[in-house]
Amino acid sequence: MSVRVRFAPSPTGFLHIGGARTALFNWLYARHTGGRLILRIEDTDAARNTQEAVDVILKGLRWLGLSWDEGPLTADATGPCKGERGPYYQSQRSEVYQRRVEALLSRNLAYEHEGAVKFRMLREAIVIPDLIVGDVRRELTDREAQDPDFVIIRSDGQPVFHFVNVVDDLEMDVTHVIRGEDHLSNTAKHIALFRAFGVHPPKYAHIPLILNADGTKMSKRDIGASLTTYLDEGYAPEAVVNYLCLLGWSPKDNREIIPIAEIIERFDLPQVLRHNARFDMTKLEWMNGEYLRALGDDRFHELCVHTLAKAGIDTNQFPLDYVKAAIDTCKGKLKTFSELPGYAGFYFSEVGDYERAAAEKDFTVENRHRLIKLRDALDKLGDFGAASLETCLKGAAAELGVKAGALVHPTRLACTGTSSGPSLYHLMQVLGRDRVLQRLDRAIATIPN
RNA sequence: GACCCUAUGGUCUAGCGGUUAGGACACCACCCUUUCACGGUGGGAGCCCGGGUUCGAGUCCCGGUAGGGUCGCCA
The missing domain is CATH 3.40.50.620 (HUPs)
Incomplete structure (x- = not known):
């Protein structure tokens, strides 16, 4: 039977x-x-x-x-x-x-x-x-x-x-x-x-x-108890499934990322562990990052647009090429899609308040004139591509007698409002000359003379 | 209270009588680097306790302890 x-x-x-x-x-x-x-x-x-x-x-x-x-x-x-x-x-x-x-x-x-x-x-x-x-x-x-x-x-x-x-x-x-x-x-x-x-x-x-991280019974109200959470936070279902498989079952060969077809082939009841497992959200996030990194460009793009829309960012207001280029700079960088609005939101709205600690460190009096010099160099730059931007920034730094970082950090802060994000040169290329100059001008204006 | 299940680093696990106790996440240090992430190298950290069995127990048995579950006119 x-x-x-x-x-x-x-x-x-x-x-x-x-x-x-x-x-x-x-x-x-x-x-x-x-x-x-x-x-x-x-x-x-x-x-x-x-x-x-x-x-x-x-x-x-x-x-x-x-x-x-x-x-x-x-x-x-x-x-x-x-x-x-x-x-x-x-x-x-x-x-x-x-x-x-x-x-x-x-x-x-x-x-x-x-x-x-x-x-x-x-x-x-x-x-x-x-x-x-x-x-x-x-x-x-x-x-x-x-x-x-x-x-x-x-x-x-x-x-x-x-x-x-x-x-x-x-x-x-x-x-x-x-x-x-x-x-x-x-x-x-x-x-x-x-x-x-x-x-x-x-x-x-x-x-x-499955128990909570502290070993207590996982009930309705506990963090991560509802599957809907993972759906809403933009996890890849394949990652959630893979992680769940490893709670109480093991392939016994020290591997973690395993295609579901292979799990189906190897899974059997007698090998299921007898003891309860605690839910480790951190490991799930790591695994999700692994899956996001392996996602095809089209699917990644689709899920990004979906996540941004849920965060109130309507990418339809921007040219498709722009959206695609912006999302490309995020590929391989995210652990969960819920990070995306904070990570790439600057592409789709003006920079609001600058991250405070970073502003105190980077928007200094001595950096002000350096930013102005870079701004002028960018204004005159012919090709606004990433490689060209890198050459330009490093050239400006050399002329100023400072390390590239002295320009990189304040420029990133001016363009994105935060101290971390996508590759600076690629992000600038995507934003384009007008937006970059405008954001630099605004940042320069906020720095005390 | 009674009954049942379970017990390897902080977490998920490999181990199935003889191993320097292996891997992954996390953590720390260093390298790579424009930030973050990725990647690389190295590091700290473990067999719940007590008895047996055995030449020899993380591994088998018993007891404790701890955690979880069940004893509903909930599912």
């Missing part, structure tokens, strides 16, 4: 980075084995489920490139889907649950209790075979020893998670349940339920959790 795995998120309004990795590991396993990935929306809690919340999940998965073989195509619970085992929204599967409850009730494996329905849980330890953790013998907790039965249908008629999760995995012929380790203890309940339905449970693979 071929592999069938599923990612079954609850639409809470955001996609947790840990959930994204669970989806990723399911996807990797499906692709590795040639099996199928099912996306099932666990929207039994009608009160807080909205189409917008489902959209967040769909968008996140699509952004990461995690395609599913069965499941919804839109956030509309009654909308189109692919696959034969639908509906894939639990809110649309009431009859299925109803049928299954009655089956348990009729065989006295469940019973009514104050309007709810409770399942008769096994009163003994249950062994959970797990592909990652190994066999786990789950004893009853003291509370469970008193009353191990648990509610499967609430008194308002709504089925609860443990029940619908098992029923759907059964109905959808799920062969492997790959999920977070936070479900490990509860798996005993699920196994008991499968047995009550007279079938063998699927194989289980509980993956370790």
Whole structure:
């Protein structure tokens, strides 16, 4: 029987980075084995489920490139889907649950209790075979020893998670349940339920959790917990995926940047680590920088324009050649696109306040006349290309008897307002003579005589 | 409180009874350089603790400690 795995998120309004990795590991396993990935929306809690919340999940998965073989195509619970085992929204599967409850009730494996329905849980330890953790013998907790039965249908008629999760995995012929380790203890309940339905449970693979940098549980509000953050901050999805793969799984050959096709080929469940991993944003940023550097020019340009637009910089107001040239000077320099507006904003708007520390250091009385000399030399310069500009600046510095840096730093500050940025000569070439002279004039005017 | 999982530098990890304990991120120094970034060289930093088993334990077993998870008419 071929592999069938599923990612079954609850639409809470955001996609947790840990959930994204669970989806990723399911996807990797499906692709590795040639099996199928099912996306099932666990929207039994009608009160807080909205189409917008489902959209967040769909968008996140699509952004990461995690395609599913069965499941919804839109956030509309009654909308189109692919696959034969639908509906894939639990809110649309009431009859299925109803049928299954009655089956348990009729065989006295469940019973009514104050309007709810409770399942008769096994009163003994249950062994959970797990592909990652190994066999786990789950004893009853003291509370469970008193009353191990648990509610499967609430008194308002709504089925609860443990029940619908098992029923759907059964109905959808799920062969492997790959999920977070936070479900490990509860798996005993699920196994008991499968047995009550007279079938063998699927194989289980509980993956370790992702913790905050300080080792505490990563919850909704923690920095970096939401996948949307990475989408908004202009990360390359390939980088996020690559980084996530390396949290709990290793190629074991000391490599970090690995093409996804190769990961698919090499990924397998037994090699997944057993211990939790802390999320290291710094390493993700490094990895993202690696991917940005390797990006093709067209894609880089496209993503830059997108990022600038979100920052309120409309590049359409400038000639395409100018925008392209400006963006080219940023290639290979960024770790994330969110740095771009601050890094290259000067191309598209006037320089505002000069970076204070740099101004104090570079806009000095003795630099004033040097800038004036450079300004005049630039005014007379024939070719305003980068190579020519470099010769010009160095020539001016030589005539003044100073190192190039004495001109470079104040000139950069005058042109960009900051002490760091793209290559000075290239940036000046892109800005063009008029803008450069105008910015130098303005800077010179601010320096005390 | 009970039950379950886990434990290699600050972080992610390689190791699977005998290694100078390897790599990556981060950090420090130097080099390259117009800034930043990249790249290069070098450096500091690790097997949680205690018992066993063994000629020999990061590696196997037990106990502690620590971290995480679960015991809901949340998912």
